[in-house]
Amino acid sequence: MTIIEIKDLDFAYNGEAVLEDVNFTVRPKDFIAIIGPNGGGKSTLLKLMLGLLAPAKGTVRVDGKSPQEASPCIGYVPQNVHANHSFPITAIDVVLMGKLAPKNRWSRRSAATRREAMAALERMEMEAHADKKIGILSGGQRQRVFIARSLVARPKLLLLDEPTASIDTKGQADFYRLLRELNQDMTVLVVSHDLLVVSRYVKSVACVNKKLHYHDQAEITGEMLETMYPCTVEEVCPVELVAHGLPHRVLMDHEK
Amino acid sequence: MIEALQFDFMQNALAAGLLASVICGIIGTLVVVNRIVFLSGGIAHAAYGGIGLAFYFKWPYLPGTIGFSLFAAMVMAAVSYTVKHRADTIIGVIWALGMAFGIILIDMTPGYNVDLMSYLFGSILTVPRSDLLIMAAIGVMMTVLVAYYYQDLLAMSYDEEFARIRGVPVKKLYFGLIGMLAVTIVLVIQVVGLILIIALLTIPPFIIEKYAKSLVQMMWASSLLGAVFTVTGLWFSYRFNLTSGASIIMVSGVVFLISLVVDKIRVAALKGR
Numbered sequence: 001m002t003i004i005e006i007k008d009l010d011f012a013y014n015g016e017a018v019l020e021d022v023n024f025t026v027r028p029k030d031f032i033a034i035i036g037p038n039g040g041g042k043s044t045l046l047k048l049m050l051g052l053l054a055p056a057k058g059t060v061r062v063d064g065k066s067p068q069e070a071s072p073c074i075g076y077v078p079q080n081v082h083a084n085h086s087f088p089i090t091a092i093d094v095v096l097m098g099k100l101a102p103k104n105r106w107s108r109r110s111a112a113t114r115r116e117a118m119a120a121l122e123r124m125e126m127e128a129h130a131d132k133k134i135g136i137l138s139g140g141q142r143q144r145v146f147i148a149r150s151l152v153a154r155p156k157l158l159l160l161d162e163p164t165a166s167i168d169t170k171g172q173a174d175f176y177r178l179l180r181e182l183n184q185d186m187t188v189l190v191v192s193h194d195l196l197v198v199s200r201y202v203k204s205v206a207c208v209n210k211k212l213h214y215h216d217q218a219e220i221t222g223e224m225l226e227t228m229y230p231c232t233v234e235e236v237c238p239v240e241l242v243a244h245g246l247p248h249r250v251l252m253d254h255e256k
Numbered sequence: 257m258i259e260a261l262q263f264d265f266m267q268n269a270l271a272a273g274l275l276a277s278v279i280c281g282i283i284g285t286l287v288v289v290n291r292i293v294f295l296s297g298g299i300a301h302a303a304y305g306g307i308g309l310a311f312y313f314k315w316p317y318l319p320g321t322i323g324f325s326l327f328a329a330m331v332m333a334a335v336s337y338t339v340k341h342r343a344d345t346i347i348g349v350i351w352a353l354g355m356a357f358g359i360i361l362i363d364m365t366p367g368y369n370v371d372l373m374s375y376l377f378g379s380i381l382t383v384p385r386s387d388l389l390i391m392a393a394i395g396v397m398m399t400v401l402v403a404y405y406y407q408d409l410l411a412m413s414y415d416e417e418f419a420r421i422r423g424v425p426v427k428k429l430y431f432g433l434i435g436m437l438a439v440t441i442v443l444v445i446q447v448v449g450l451i452l453i454i455a456l457l458t459i460p461p462f463i464i465e466k467y468a469k470s471l472v473q474m475m476w477a478s479s480l481l482g483a484v485f486t487v488t489g490l491w492f493s494y495r496f497n498l499t500s501g502a503s504i505i506m507v508s509g510v511v512f513l514i515s516l517v518v519d520k521i522r523v524a525a526l527k528g529r
Contacts, residue, residue, distance in 0.1 A: 050421050071421055078417060087289060088468035089414055097411050100422040133469055149418075 002061075003028045003157050003187045004049060009058030011044055018044050022058070022212045028156070031183040033198040033205050034191045040209035042191045043079075046161055049189075050076060063156055070157075072101075075150030075186075077143075079161040085135030091145045092130040095120055098152040120148040140167045143175075151182075158182060160190045176201040260494045265381050269500065272383040272447045273486035275391040280456035281479025282402055283440050285471060286433060288461040289413045295332050295434070296457055298347040300441050300450045302328035302354025304375060308361030322442050328354055329438035333431050377501035378449025380490075387447055394443055398436060402475075405429065410471050452501040456482050459508040463515045485511065 004026040011019040019041045026032055036042050047053040048060050051067030062070035075098075095117040121127045124144040129137060134145065143163065150158060160179075164172045179188050180201055192198050199205070207213045260266045287296050306324030310317050328350055336343035359372075402409065411419035412426050420426050444453050460478035468474035489504030 052417065052420060068423070071423060074421070076418065076421055078415070084289075086465050087414055088465055088470055088474045089410070090469050093410075093470060094414070097407075097414070097418065097422075100407060100411055100419070100424065131469070 001028060002026060003030075003063055004189075005059075005061040005064075006048075007059050007061075009048070009060065010056045011041070011048060011053065012056050013044070017210065019048075019208075019212075020210050022208075024206065024212050024214060026187060026189065028187055029183065031180065031188045031201070031203040032190070033202040034189065034208055035193070035198065035205060036208040042208050043161060045208055045212070046159055046189075046191055049159060050074065072153055073156040075147075075153060075155030075158040077146050077150050077158070077160040077163055079163075079165060087135065089134050090131050091126060091134055091137065091148075092117055092121065094134055094145050095148045095152050098149040117148075117152050120152040121145070123151065124148045140171050140175075143167060147178075155186055157187045157189065160188070162191055162193065164192065260491075265383075266490075266494070268383045268385065268388060269380045269490060270487065271388050272380055272391065273490060273504070274483050275388065275395055276444050276448050276453070276456060277460075277482030277486050278479040279391065279395050279398060279440055279444060280453065281460060281477075281482050282398060282475045283437055284457035284461045284482075285464075285475045285478055286402075286409060286413065287437065287457050288465060289471070289474075290433070292336070292434070292437075293454075293458050294344055295336060295347055296437060296441065297454055298332055298351040298354075299325055299329045299434075299438050300445065300454060301351045303438075303442050303445060303450075304358035305354035305361075306358070306442070307375065308358030308365075311365045312361040317446070318442070322439060324354075325438045325442045326435060329434050330431065333434040337427065337430055374449070375445070376449050376451050377499060378445065378447055378452060380448050380452075380500045383447050390443060391447065394440065398440065401436065405432075406471070409433070413471070448504075449501045452504055455505045455508050456485075459512050460485070463512060466519060481511075482508075 002025045004024065006022055006024040009019060009022040009024075010017065022045070034042050034045065044053065048055055049062060049067060051060075051071065060067055063073055064070075067074070092114070096113065098120075099113050099117065118127060118130065121130055124147055126141065126144050126148060129141060129145075134142060137145065147160075158179075164175055167175055176198075179190065182188060183203075190198070190202070205215045207215070261270070287293055303321055303325040305328070306321035307317070309315065309324055310320030313320070332343075332347050332350055335346045339346075408419065408424045408429055411422065411424050412429055416426055441450075441453060448456070460481040461474060464474050464477045464481060468477060485508045486504050489507045490500055492498060492507065493500040493503040
């Protein structure tokens with residue numbers, strides 16, 4: 001039984017290969033991090049799983065179905081929690097968007113749906129902010145609202161794209177603890193730069209740099225990094241590796 | 257103002273202004289939140305090409321102008337949908353081309369030439385009853401369409417990617433929105449003029465956006481605010497014998513500036529707390 005199954009996938013953008021020969025399966029209840037350099041194809045892979053992009057070759061199956069068909073059981077938390085802060089929408093209305101089903105347009109806003117949305121906000125401890133405009137919330141609070149939006153459809157799979165970009169370091173630890181809790185009910189897949197934080201919370205790791213390398217444990221090996229982040233003279237290596245003993249520890253090089 | 261309303265033309269002007277306010281309140285809200293103000297300006301100016309065509313070939317005004325504007329609008333929609341980062345340039349080109357095309361066609365049309373000023377500022381004081389009926393019909397049609405697709409429009413405007421994932425037909429909806437915008441602009445232009453329509457499309461929704469908590473709220477509040485601007489502007493125009501369209505825009509502009517100042521003070525007060 002697999003929740004995500006990708007077979008022999010190729011994807012090219014403007015004639016340039018972004019992903020090549022990717023084979024990838026994720027078992028249910030996994031907590032997996034996708035890491036890799038910028039432009040390595042992480043976000044593209046996520047978009048393929050969401051059905052926003054179609055592969056040039058190969059197949060993507062989510063929960064045994066095509067991504068479009070599986071859409072109701074995928075929760076998605078996007079990377080940027082929207083820049084337009086004056087958009088007229090309240091937190092609860094953002095969450096209700098997660099219940100969107102264009103097939104039945106008239107019967108969308110029942111009291112029951114609203115209760116479900118409220119429950120999702122409560123789970124994120126955001127119920128007090130339900131009727132506030134999304135723009136006046138802090139980055140971290142907005143993030144929680146967006147997770148509530150993805151949870152309200154009761155997904156089997158939760159996909160998060162760089163979720164900690166708008167949260168401070170302490171918030172990040174809380175955030176990953178929260179994901180670990182959610183992981184008890186669903187598969188969680190998180191795209192991240194932050195190797196250190198990730199390696200502490202996830203169950204497995206996949207490295208994406210045109211090709212995909214899957215690692216069944218929450219450790220990042222030196223060999224894995226060398227294949228994933230090849231440092232040539234022309235390229236600036238994005239990651240500095242400090243490896244002593246097992247499991248290997250990885251530190252990000254933040255000075256760019 | 258009350259005695260002014262004894263005149264038929266004043267009653268019609270008022271009705272036309274109110275109808276335009278409501279239509280612009282609804283569509284303008286979607287224009288502002290989807291950031292297609294520039295595209296709306298492009299459609300409104302390119303529409304002049306349609307007016308030129310209709311004159312030159314002696315076509316009836318509405319089908320000729322709407323046909324041409326829809327064509328220009330769909331080109332702009334396609335460009336802004338596929339190559340977002342280049343959209344403004346290409347819209348600018350269509351904007352200028354459409355207008356020049358219209359002016360040349362009108363130059364080449366023998367006999368009576370339409371006045372460019374009446375296209376820019378409309379002739380709200382000479383609106384016939386039949387145009388009022390057309391505007392009312394469009395207003396109703398648009399309200400129904402927007403109500404039916406409300407959730408989809410909301411999702412598309414707020415988070416297009418998410419809407420797509422949830423199966424909202426984003427592409428159809430976007431082209432539909434711009435088609436509706438083109439028809440609206442052409443119909444309302446002959447009544448209130450291109451400059452007033454851009455003002456009514458953008459100024460009330462922009463003022464309201466900061467205070468509204470939902471798109472519906474923003475739509476009806478913008479319609480109401482637009483109506484207040486129109487009535488006040490018409491009063492000034494009647495009282496001081498000024499051009500009606502320009503008076504309405506001046507009123508809107510003054511309130512717009514006041515709202516900016518109020519907002520600055522409000523933000524400062526929030527920070528000071």
